[in-house]
Amino acid sequence: MATIYAVGVGPGDPELLTRKAERILRSADVILAPVSAPTEASVALATIREFLDESRQEVIVHQFPMTSDKARVLPAWQKAAALMAVRAEAGKDVAFVTIGDPLLYSTFIYLLGILREICPNTPIEIVPGISSINASAAQAGIPLVEGDGKMAVIPATAGLDKIAEALARFETVVLLKVKPLYGDILELIRQTGRQQGTLFVERVGSSRQKVLTDFAEITAHAPDYLSLMIIKSSR
Amino acid sequence: MATIYAVGVGPGDPELLTRKAERILRSADVILAPVSAPTEASVALATIREFLDESRQEVIVHQFPMTSDKARVLPAWQKAAALMAVRAEAGKDVAFVTIGDPLLYSTFIYLLGILREICPNTPIEIVPGISSINASAAQAGIPLVEGDGKMAVIPATAGLDKIAEALARFETVVLLKVKPLYGDILELIRQTGRQQGTLFVERVGSSRQKVLTDFAEITAHAPDYLSLMIIKSSR
Numbered sequence: 292m293a294t295i296y297a298v299g300v301g302p303g304d305p306e307l308l309t310r311k312a313e314r315i316l317r318s319a320d321v322i323l324a325p326v327s328a329p330t331e332a333s334v335a336l337a338t339i340r341e342f343l344d345e346s347r348q349e350v351i352v353h354q355f356p357m358t359s360d361k362a363r364v365l366p367a368w369q370k371a372a373a374l375m376a377v378r379a380e381a382g383k384d385v386a387f388v389t390i391g392d393p394l395l396y397s398t399f400i401y402l403l404g405i406l407r408e409i410c411p412n413t414p415i416e417i418v419p420g421i422s423s424i425n426a427s428a429a430q431a432g433i434p435l436v437e438g439d440g441k442m443a444v445i446p447a448t449a450g451l452d453k454i455a456e457a458l459a460r461f462e463t464v465v466l467l468k469v470k471p472l473y474g475d476i477l478e479l480i481r482q483t484g485r486q487q488g489t490l491f492v493e494r495v496g497s498s499r500q501k502v503l504t505d506f507a508e509i510t511a512h513a514p515d516y517l518s519l520m521i522i523k524s525s526r
Numbered sequence: 527m528a529t530i531y532a533v534g535v536g537p538g539d540p541e542l543l544t545r546k547a548e549r550i551l552r553s554a555d556v557i558l559a560p561v562s563a564p565t566e567a568s569v570a571l572a573t574i575r576e577f578l579d580e581s582r583q584e585v586i587v588h589q590f591p592m593t594s595d596k597a598r599v600l601p602a603w604q605k606a607a608a609l610m611a612v613r614a615e616a617g618k619d620v621a622f623v624t625i626g627d628p629l630l631y632s633t634f635i636y637l638l639g640i641l642r643e644i645c646p647n648t649p650i651e652i653v654p655g656i657s658s659i660n661a662s663a664a665q666a667g668i669p670l671v672e673g674d675g676k677m678a679v680i681p682a683t684a685g686l687d688k689i690a691e692a693l694a695r696f697e698t699v700v701l702l703k704v705k706p707l708y709g710d711i712l713e714l715i716r717q718t719g720r721q722q723g724t725l726f727v728e729r730v731g732s733s734r735q736k737v738l739t740d741f742a743e744i745t746a747h748a749p750d751y752l753s754l755m756i757i758k759s760s761r
Contacts, residue, residue: 299660301544309656310548311541359673392660392670395677400669417667419660421544425534425627429652434635435627438594441688442630442679443696449674453695460691461678 293320293379295406295413296386297393299420300338302496307421308339315418316342320383321349323375325398327357334497335388349378355398357516359448368398372405379413392420396446396467424465427492427519431502435521436463447472451479458483458522466520473514480506480522488523528555528614530641530648531621532628534655535573539731542656543574550653551577555618556584558610560633562592569732570623584613590633592751594683603633607640614648627655631681631702659700662727662754666737670756671698682707686714693718693757701755708749715741715757723758 296315301307308316316322316339324336333352343350351374355367375385393399394417406415424444428435436442440462445454447469454476457464469476469491480489486506493501494517501518503509509520531550536542543551551557551574559571568587578585586609590602610620628634629652641650659679663670671677675697680689682704689711692699704711704726715724721741728736729752736753738744744755 304546306546306549307544307654309536309542309544311539313545314541392664394663394669395660396672400672403667403669415667417664419542419656419664421654421656422660425630425654425657428629429627429654432638432650432652434629434638436679437631437635439681439684441681441684441692444671444677444679446674446676449676453676456695457676460688 293382293384295375295379295415297399298386298388298418299392300335300388301421302423302426303338304496305338312418313342319386321378321385323351323387325355326352335390368401372402376410391422393417395422423495426495431490433490451475462524464522469518469520470514470516477510485522490521493518528617528619530610530614530650532634533621533623533653534627535570535623536656537658537661537731538573540573547653548577554621556613556620558586558622560590561587570625603636607637611645626657628652630657658730661730666725668725686710697759699757704753704755705749705751712745720757725756728753
């Protein structure tokens with residue numbers, strides 16, 4: 292019986308794939324990779340390209356619009372799930388690839404729900420991946436959290452009040468998708484005196500990676516949408 | 527110039543090592559693996575044994591007492607740091623291996639501080655690893671957090687009041703080291719009505735792995751010290 296795999300490929304460095312991810316990607320019959328715009332290259336696909344053999348494997352690049360408007364995204368998820376289910380039913384192993392980890396803020400979470408409805412008897416196996424959080428800390432050489440410390444992980448889109456609450460209560464606060472609220476977040480960091488404990492990382496593991504620990508440099512920078520911040524109460 | 531590596535080996539399954547971790551462990555001159563008691567086997571070492579060649583590599587198993595008493599642990603960290611620094615100074619690449627990720631609640635965080643003091647010119651490279659959090663979610667097929675949801679990671683040793691605070695504010699709460707407060711945590715889950723959203727995982731990735739989603743089974747279980755819980759506001 293064929294299996295549907297969700298493979299976390301890590302932050303974008305092919306060496307940060309797990310051995311299991313590599314094995315599954317080399318043997319799968321079908322690879323489905325997401326892109327956010329028709330003109331854009333798939334970061335996940337670029338990360339795994341060296342493991343694929345397109346003479347033998349079907350590689351599908353599927354577009355998932357970058358929007359929180361579910362009405363616009365749902366058809367893309369449903370189509371992707373159908374593409375995968377049909378091939379799995381035909382006995383082909385299908386691997387959906389995703390940057391980072393498949394169960395941590397990934398598009399795959401929505402696909403998983405749909406797949407369990409439309410092909411309930413097809414086994415689904417999830418291969419965890421290195422998240423950008425762990426990769427960013429490693430690149431900067433800065434511990435995430437230790438001992439009895441508590442860590443909060445918050446998409447900045449959750450709102451400034453949630454970020455302020457977490458900064459008051461958690462030794463480490465990881466903020467994802469910081470771009471839209473960047474100025475407000477920097478002001479909050481100033482107000483809470485966390486400038487020394489702030490790390491900014493953009494496009495970790497890629498050739499365009501940027502790791503900033505100096506608050507003046509962080510303030511001067513214009514972040515792109517693949518950036519995160521790790522804010523600690525002390526360093 | 528020699529390098530000191532901190533290599534996260536993931537939760538205990540050799541297939542969940544990254545390709546980079548495998549490469550570094552195969553080429554390092556010295557491997558240092560932690561154990562918590564002289565009679566115990568090193569989980570990290572057992573995970574990577576198949577990649578080592580002891581005819582060529584020096585393998586040191588070093589004991590770090592399992593206690594929060596810093597006075598008892600500090601000498602063990604200092605000795606480990608010295609063992610590593612001396613070999614790196616002699617031109618040998620040294621790899622410290624650790625279960626999970628080296629910068630997320632790992633003994634390596636303490637070693638890192640000491641190493642930066644005693645051998646400030648030796649490059650230290652950190653290789654991120656799959657944490658038990660991501661591996662547990664993957665094994666259970668349960669998403670950690672999605673969309674604008676917030677996730678808190680809390681060692682139960684931080685205290686029951688901190689756990690209650692997080693349950694009131696976060697869509698997902700990951701509790702580590704649940705053993706000492708297990709009964710109290712279960713009572714808190716009952717009080718907040720999160721029984722349906724509770725996942726218990728013990729020794730993920732090992733042959734003794736246990737994944738429980740039924741709250742009655744979770745209640746009946748006696749956890750060991752390598753167990754965690756993922757508590758969601760909804761499933």
